[in-house]
Amino acid sequence: MPDIVSGDPGLRLLREVSAGSRRSLVRALGWSAVQAAPALASGRMLATALDQGFLAGRPVAGVCWLTGIAALYGVRAAAQRAMFDPLASIVEPMRDELVRRVVRGALRRAVYEGLPGAGPDAAGVTRLSSQVDAVRGTVAALLRTALPLAVNLLAALLGLASLDLRMALVVAVPLLVAVAAFVPAMRALTRRRAAYLLAEERVAAATGSVIGAARDVAALGADREARAEVHRAADASARAATTVAWANALRVPVILFGGQLPVLGLLLAGPSLVRQGTVSPGAVIGAVSYVTAYLIPALQQMTGAVAGYWSQLRVLAARLAATSARPGTPGPAEVPARPAGADLIVRGLTFAYGPHSEPVLRDVTFTVPRAGHLALVGPSGVGKSTLAALLAGIGQPDAGRIAIGGRTTAELPEAERAALVALVPQEAYVFPGTLRENVAYLAPGARDDALERAAAAVGLSPLVARLGGYDAELTDPAAALSSGERQLIALARVYASPARLVILDEATCHLDPAAEAVVESAFARRPGTLIVVAHRLSSAARAGRVLILDADGHAFGTHAELLATHPGYAALVGHWDAPLPAPTP
Ligand SMILES: Nc1ncnc2c1ncn2[C@@H]1O[C@H](COP(=O)(O)OP(=O)(O)OP(=O)(O)O)[C@@H](O)[C@H]1O
Secondary structure, three states, X not given: OHHHHHOHHHHHHHHHHOHHHHHHHHHHHHHHHHHOHHHHHHHHHHHHHHHHHHOOOOHHHHHHHHHHHHHHXXXXXXXXXXXXXXXXXXXXXXXXXHHHHHHHHHHHHHHHHOOOOOXXXXXXXXXXXXXXXHHHHHHHHHHHHHHHHHHXXXXXXXXXXXXXXXXXXXXXXXXXXXXXXXHHHHHHHHHHHHHHHHHXXXXXXXXXXXXXXXXXXXXXXXXXXXXXXXHHHHHHHHHXXXXXXXXXXXXXXXXXXXXXXXXXXXXXXXXHHHHHOOOOHHHHHHHHHHHHHXXXXXXXXXXXXXXXXXXXXXXXXXXXXXXXXXXXXXXXXXXXXXXXXXXXXXXXEEEOOOOOOOOOEEEEEEEEOOOOEEEEEOOOOOOHHHHHHHHOOOOOOOEEEEEEOOEEOOOOOHHHHHHHXXXXXXXXXXXXXXXHXXXXXXXXXXXXXXXXXXXXXXXXXXXXXXXXXXXXXXXXXXXXXXXXXXXXXXXXXXXXXXXXXXXXXXXXXXXXXXXXXXXXXXXXXXXXXXXXXXXXXXXXXXXXXXXXXXXXXXXXXXXXXXXXXXXXHHHHHHHHHOOOOOOOO
């Protein structure tokens, strides 16, 4: 997700939504300047307290100067409090405008690009508006930290220069070198932190989706895949955390060079400056106090909290930019009813079950146009079910991409993907409950006539009649129904769903060839794209396109083209075509 990590659209979005906040920003800067009063004057006042007070035998004068420093801290506290007002005037309108854009974007997607009958993504809107709140909190924290930090740095250097220009140079040169080295490194650090945040989210998403889909995972027998997906996400997150830790280690040399080295410089140069009589002992101690009280903490904050807020903000803002709509975005006349282009595009897909295992799929590339019908064929164990599962979003490719309707399976929100794609596995899952609950499982609230249409299309109606209608209780489906009957229920369930991409993974293997033909023709007529893992010649011949996977790789074409050009396909078809061996007496 290069956009999310580099974050440019996000920064553009933030600039746009905070365009009206310049005056508040100037006020916030003004209060930051007031907050910097101790950073500007305290070192100098400390020097005076020593030189003209305690070291001159006038402790009362010394105490008065120290009281003056305390008073400056009182001013700083008041300015810190006053800062909240301009900050609120920046972040609250920004939040309102972000919420407007996010909700507008979600509604636009629901109205112009959504699935028939799917409705607006209310959960998505809630999720996004909580991200907006996170942006608001992060922007506020960043401004509250970074503005005073920058002004404090400047003020402390000015205060130091007012004590003695040479001492200011001893401090400023290494400090500026350290800051100059850190700023470009911060870009890499931001990228790594952003990648880490995303990796952490993927762990949460993978775990959440596996737990949420426990029933489907059991139904599909996908527990190994589910475990592998969570492991992959956790490993990626651990790797990202290690890279962040290495990048964070950069802070140490920056603080040592920019903060501790100046202290050493002052302690080494101070005595000789004092002996020359050009600098007072109080001035040396005042200079050291500027570095230890302001510059070192500022460096620590800059390389720690500020860099952290910044990377978090870029991730959040880029994500909102991807889902929000600007005012005046095109209406229905300009927006295509569905994303343009092919329904399913697979490019360079490579997948292995473990980090050290051989890839099952290597560099697989093909395209299925919207409403197309593809047969997936190949010898046993070659990876057909693996490919079918990846197309359905169960697991993510190690390399390459799968895009459905213009969006990759990684980008599609979980709920949207689940509504868009349906996979029917070889072993149909019928759960204890009524027949209606089973058939309407992917189309909750569907009326009986819609269920009846689905049942009629796939050839389930006779079984519905035999069981006594949709209210029939299936208490022990595995015992009461044959494998073929369970397959018909699972097929009617998917037929009745809003899915636009249906994948049948040997989902008709327990049906006779005539019943299989009824099912496949019904799905081919149904709006949407159909992929069938085929195990019969008739099934492959019915599809407009065939993808064959074999030990040498993969090939893609029509049944006739592959038959003429691909020896592996011809052999497979010959094998399917071979007459059944005569039964042994
Ligand atoms: N969860 C898993 N973990 C590790 N290896 C797996 C897993 N699932 C499948 N495999 C391996 O991946 C390879 C491809 O399996 P897959 O089930 O995708 O093949 P297939 O072409 O669908 O086979 P069949 O036609 O027999 O169903 C096989 O070698 C299989 O052992």
